[in-house]
Amino acid sequence: MLKYHTIVVTPFQQNCSIVWCDATLDAAVIDPGGELPRILAKVKELGVRLKAIWLTHAHIDHAGAAGELAQTHALPIIGPHPQDQFLIDSLPAQSMAYGFPLAQSFTPSRWLDDGDAVQIGNETLNVYHTPGHTPGHVIFHSSAASLAFVGDVLFAGSIGRTDFPRGDHQQLIDSIITKLWPLGGATRFVPGHGPESTFARERASNPFVGGT
Numbered sequence: 001m002l003k004y005h006t007i008v009v010t011p012f013q014q015n016c017s018i019v020w021c022d023a024t025l026d027a028a029v030i031d032p033g034g035e036l037p038r039i040l041a042k043v044k045e046l047g048v049r050l051k052a053i054w055l056t057h058a059h060i061d062h063a064g065a066a067g068e069l070a071q072t073h074a075l076p077i078i079g080p081h082p083q084d085q086f087l088i089d090s091l092p093a094q095s096m097a098y099g100f101p102l103a104q105s106f107t108p109s110r111w112l113d114d115g116d117a118v119q120i121g122n123e124t125l126n127v128y129h130t131p132g133h134t135p136g137h138v139i140f141h142s143s144a145a146s147l148a149f150v151g152d153v154l155f156a157g158s159i160g161r162t163d164f165p166r167g168d169h170q171q172l173i174d175s176i177i178t179k180l181w182p183l184g185g186a187t188r189f190v191p192g193h194g195p196e197s198t199f200a201r202e203r204a205s206n207p208f209v210g211g212t
Helices: 036-046 068-074 082-089 091-096 169-183 199-204
Strands: 001-007 014-021 026-030 049-054 117-120 123-129 140-144 146-150 188-191
Touching: 001 036, 014 036, 014 117, 014 123, 014 188, 026 036, 026 117, 036 068, 036 091, 049 068, 049 117, 068 140, 082 091, 140 169, 146 169
Parallel strands: 026 049, 146 188
Antiparallel strands: 001 014, 014 026, 117 123, 123 140, 140 146
16 A cells, blocks of 8 residues: 655745555655755654655755755656756756755656656556646656645645746646546645645635636
8 A cells, every 4th residue: 555744845845755655665755855854764764665756846845855865875866757857957056046955956767758657665656747837747646545746736725836937827727637637536636835635626616727
């Protein structure tokens, strides 16, 4: 069974999730934006073995600590989609612009695209390319757990910003309608910021995409 624990990190209050297979205790960390000591302390407390870093996109609050974590713990960085390479290259500049500790740029061990899958232990999550907030944004979905990690595509009561470089509002709306909604209303999701919700709740009441 897929398990997860979410830690709020960075001054931007970003949801960093540790996901693991309860049969093998192999784990991945999704979007380690910063505060690595806290993340690693939680990994130790949970008693899981960190095997990979999964990224939804390459904004500083989601990817700022990925390079350091990969280097210090010999972990592969998986994702996002290659269209976010320009943001990965700009991570040092992003960190200085927003007052974060100096971030490392990197090349992911594996890029992700629509229709791919990632695995941790016995658990498989499907990957969907969901551009709009960034051009290379992806989400991770476990059909077995009816659970999705959606980064900054959708929030409880809101949607991702599209005023950053290469953001596209219509593309974001299309990603939500064509990629998220078909996963089913009962699907619970962990957004990049703020509380969890379900696709049914957001489809019914979110002022930006409600009724779509």
